[in-house]
Amino acid sequence: MNRTIKDATVKRYHYEGHNELRQHLQFFVDAYNYGRRLKTLRGLNPYEFICQAWTKEPERFRLDPSHHMPGPNI
Numbered sequence: 001m002n003r004t005i006k007d008a009t010v011k012r013y014h015y016e017g018h019n020e021l022r023q024h025l026q027f028f029v030d031a032y033n034y035g036r037r038l039k040t041l042r043g044l045n046p047y048e049f050i051c052q053a054w055t056k057e058p059e060r061f062r063l064d065p066s067h068h069m070p071g072p073n074i
Contacts, residue, residue, distance in 0.1 A: 005029075 008028050015021040033046045041049045050065045 004032075 005025070005028065009021065009025055013024065015024070035045060037043050037045050044052065047065070054061050054065050
């Protein structure tokens with residue numbers, strides 16, 4: 001995962017400051033978690049896997065993960 005993040009951020013773009021890198025890194029991680037389907041999760045993206053685990057075993061979670069999905073007003 002570290003290599004994937006590094007290849008997608010610091011090896012591809014030049015940042016004027018640390019805040020610009022931090023913002024781009026957050027956008028990348030959000031896109032990865034909500035868009036990338038992984039073989040190890042049987043074709044689900046990380047967010048879908050967490051929601052599926054919550055529906056099967058809700059006692060393992062303190063909060064409903066579906067309330068943390070970014071919406072149109074990010």
